[in-house]
Amino acid sequence: MKTIRLLIVFGLLSVAAWIVGCDRRPAVQPSGRSVKIGVIAPFSGADSTKGREGLRGIRAAQRLTPYLRNGDAVRLVTEDDGNRAVRSLQALKKLVCRDRVSAVMTFSSSDPVLEMAGVADEYRTPILALVATHPDVTRRSRFVSQLPFDDDFQGAVAALYVRDELLIDRAAVFVDPDSAYSTNLGRTFAGKFESIGGVITATTPLAHDRQDFERLLRDVHAGGPELLYLPVHAVEVIRIIRTAHRVGWRPRMMGSDGLLSTVLTQHRKDVYLLDGLLATDLYSSGDPLTAYGKKVQSLYRGEPTSYAVLGVEGYALLVDAMNRCGGRPGRLCINRALRSTHDFTGVLGKIAIGPDGKAGRPLYINAIHNGHMRYVVKVY
């Protein structure tokens, strides 16, 4: 009887060991070499949240995968561009020529990245734009790829959601005339909205100098829009909402990617003012994480922002492309591999990057509800 019991226990332990062992992959043997990846981001200035949060995400992903499959350690070289085009170009030159990085990731906005795209073909170094959504970013260079969806998709989805789900007929758009991202997204939204039978009552540029905001809002209000589309900076969104409340107007509002993350990290005290604000986004805290996402989250303190998630995914995607190249990956191979990414599992789902450098990934529409981000819908 004792022997039988011992055999049963031994059998169970063996099965358990086998099951646990199944999940273990052979560890990578470090080769003693390293491969450099450059990170250009605004670590200072008004947009520093993007850089800081994004780098936190990159570092979390690096802790999970510190080596390429060939054993080369991945080293990060960071450069602060303050989200200004001139500095971005300087940083790119330094990383490519002096630090000899294999690839570059950037958290800069569309304007600096558009500048970088102008010279990227000269450097023949793959650049992965992590937050820039302007459609021309990938059109201007064979070496720039986008991790987020582009604004053609974002603007169209926003317009369709507003029209087909919120059943809104009239909308007004505010744009920042100094931002290519903002003007392009505003234009895309308005174009799609009108093409499906909606009416744009006003497209209002926001001036940076002192403007009579109350009068501006009253004028827009007079047009009778049911929704304000706001592809502008979080500070401007808060200003518009405050002024609208002051003139006794509480319209529905929709912002664009990154808005909710900025509000929740940099403007927490104003978050209750923004209750009900909708925004298109790359990430939603309400959607279930993939197995990879759960692993990363265990290394990440607190709730990750969109920027952190993009940092995680950008790093993982680049490492995946490098691994697919095999051996010591060259820049051209990395760029080719990056632009033929299929079935890559990110934090929330599948991501693909086509030969045109554009990403195929779902878009989230989130809302602020009781001071938190709430997942509304996901659009593929």
Next chain:
Amino acid sequence: MDAGVDKAETESTVQYVSSALFVYTPETEALVRPLLENSYHVVVRPVAIAELLENPRRRLKDMSHVVVAGGLDVVKEVLQLAMHYGFSVGIIPTENQRDLVRSFDLPENLEAAVAQALRRDAKPVDLILCNEKILLFRAVIGRVPLMDEPSRVSRLSLLTSAFRKFHGLKLLGFDFTTAGDRKVKTAACGCMVLQPRVGTLASRLMARKNSFSDGMVSLAIAAPLSVVGYLKFLGRVFFSSAGRSQRLPDTIGYIRSPQVEIKTEKPLDVVIDGSRATRTPVTCRALPGAVRINMGADAVEGDKNAQATAEKVDVNNLPRDKELDRARRKSAVPFFSYASEERFRDLFTALREDARFDQTYLVLMLLSTLLATVGLYLNSASVVIGAMLLAPLMAPILSLSMGLLRSDLDLARHSIIKIVGGVGIALGAASLVALVFPYNSITPEMQARLNPSLLDLAVAICAGIAGAYTKSFKEILQSLAGVAIAVALVPPLAVAGIGIGRGDLAFFFQAFLLFSTNLVGIVLASALTFRMLGYSAVVRGKMGIGVVAAFMVLISIPLYFSFQRIVENNAIEGRWQKERFLVNGKYLIIQGVQLNRSSDREILVMDILARDMLTRADLTAFKEKVQSNFNRKVVIRARIVYIP
């Protein structure tokens, strides 16, 4: 009463004695002065207890009233003398004599206590003597957990006391003989003789009122037959209101008689009023009107309502005959109780009857199967429910569980034959109907019985418990029909039979898995319920129950996976309701999703809202997008509703 001594002194309506002897102890000597200087013109003669006991005849000469202040032993000495010399007694309570105050409603304030002690309205009071020792409040023999707790005690201390006192509790043999020569032989852990107005939980829980002048001894007997029984008693104590309960708790017996003789299996201490006074055997007898005591208004009022009653013996809850032997054999109180002989006999007669294969069973089984099969084809829930009500399968399953529990091979064999016969009839009848039926569709009613999961096992377990419970109590037997509906034994069998008729083995196995789940769940759950209700002291048929349990574990494996599938489906269906697609510039809203699984493929049925007309190319692109975001191959079917 001596009129010469008793000079009435009227002060409003209250009358006082003209003279009294005050018996004091060194501790109460300070009361001499207030008594001597009483304002009721009563001539008080003080005497120390020692002096009184030296020569009581001389001290008590011409004395018709004695006031006493001292310990309980002193009070009892004075009462003993009162019985002999016939004087009335006034009592001045000292501090901490709460029982005395409560029993005779004595004032705690000195002035009021002196006034009451000197009054001339002493009432005759019965005295209880246990082995000739005076009992004023209570006598405890053995252990009476909770019964001797004060009636006003916090629930927390009650709970801690309950568990502390239950430890090591054991039932002993007790013999009680009443004055009417009624003999009660039982097993108990202890008993308690109660005087009126004693603030214990026992007096709170028992509606039987006793009084100072009923000439009766009231005896409560504690006999928790099981841990479950004790917990029930605790629950009753815990949740009972301050008022007296009308029903005697299950673990308590009650005897009321002018005299009770108590014998125990081995000599036990008799603790009278908190002091160990004597040992068993003990005879407690009531001496009607033995003394006259000055009592407070409440005590007098309570006693006025008392009526002379006959001897009463309420020991139905106590173990007797065979139960008595079983209870006494145990080294400690068992966890489960035993069912009474009567209930045991009734249940077994019914179960044996249920296990017998007869023509009625055959006809009912056939009819219920035919009804269920037709109901399934018609997709009529009401017809299927009718078949469930008609189905006689539950009864032999319950018999089988008892047969296995008690290792009653005869009962188990008959039950198995009856169940197997019934199953055979059902499968045969349903498959024949399926063969002759002109169409072959699978209705939702059939579909509902093809995906058993752990939830069905849970239903079967609950139904098994309910079935055994209702079967055990004749009064609620009509509820068995509800149990039959809940667990639905015949419809899965009918579906399995249809599977045979269709020649679809997967169909048959899935439905038969549901039936097997119900069968195994009911057998195991009802066996354990019968055990808990006391129909078997131990699980005798360990082998049989073990085999059923092993079956249940085996069945649980596919049920677990099935359950996981249901959970996964729900998650997918819930999640996809928030998904949208942008296909060739057209916005598609997913309104609902249903994931259907058949043996060879998974079908994702999607309800879509769209504003733009979708072309074949759009739908192809849509399918590709869905498939690329789904982690396994699925067949996609879309139902499109266009919105204006």
